[in-house]
Amino acid sequence: MPLKFVLRPNEKVIINGAVIGAGDRPGSFFLYNTANFLRGREVLKEEQIDCIEKKLYFVIQLVYIFPEDSTLNLQRFASILDETREARPDASKMLDEIARLVESRNYYRALKLCRKLFRTADGGSLDGGMADSATGDDEDPPSTDRTP
Numbered sequence: 741m742p743l744k745f746v747l748r749p750n751e752k753v754i755i756n757g758a759v760i761g762a763g764d765r766p767g768s769f770f771l772y773n774t775a776n777f778l779r780g781r782e783v784l785k786e787e788q789i790d791c792i793e794k795k796l797y798f799v800i801q802l803v804y805i806f807p808e809d810s811t812l813n814l815q816r817f818a819s820i821l822d823e824t825r826e827a828r829p830d831a832s833k834m835l836d837e838i839a840r841l842v843e844s845r846n847y848y849r850a851l852k853l854c855r856k857l858f859r860t861a862d863g864g865s866l867d868g869g870m871a872d873s874a875t876g877d878d879e880d881p882p883s884t885d886r887t888p
Contacts, residue, residue, distance in 0.1 A: 742770040743777075752780035757806055776804055782851070792827045793857040796820050796838070800854060804847035817842060824857075831857055 747753060747762035747769065754760075756775050771777065784798050799820050803813045825835055834853060841850035 742772045744768060744770050745777075745779075752783075754778045754780075754783060754805055757808075776807065776847075778805060778848075778851075791858075792820070792824045793854065796824050797851060797854040797858075800838075800842060800847055800850050803842070804851065814842075828857070 745753065745768075746766055747760075748766050749762055749764050752759055752761040755771070755777050760769075778801070784794060784801060786798065789795050789798055796817075799813055799817045803810050803817060806813070821835065821839060825832065828835070834857060838850050838853050841847070841853065
């Protein structure tokens with residue numbers, strides 16, 4: 741069964757590194773094979789990075805969206821993970837799990853868990869509209885596409 745998604749007017753989605761956007765009307769799309777898939781509201785832009793947790797999220801996002809550059813970005817991930825461990829010793833268990841998820845190439849779940857760090861940093865919400873409730877993360881990851 742294919743994965744169906746609907747784009748609202750002017751909404752964007754990234755599929756295997758390609759940005760796809762809706763025009764002024766909504767549209768339905770179906771993915772029939774495996775693809776790396778991130779909704780626009782889950783994408784963190786480089787200029788939005790204002791804390792180490794977002795820097796970690798961003799590098800995982802790069803590994804996920806651009807697998808052709810994964811060797812370099814996984815090296816960056818290791819370095820930023822170390823920085824995050826130093827800055828957030830309180831999040832050691834979550835960071836261990838994020839590292840495990842990245843190692844097992846479950847990048848979408850790693851991103852989901854990393855977003856939770858945004859809310860706990862500095863005791864406030866730093867998620868920039870990317871909280872679980874805003875993205876519907878109780879569902880299966882959108883990258884788990886089904887084949888017909």
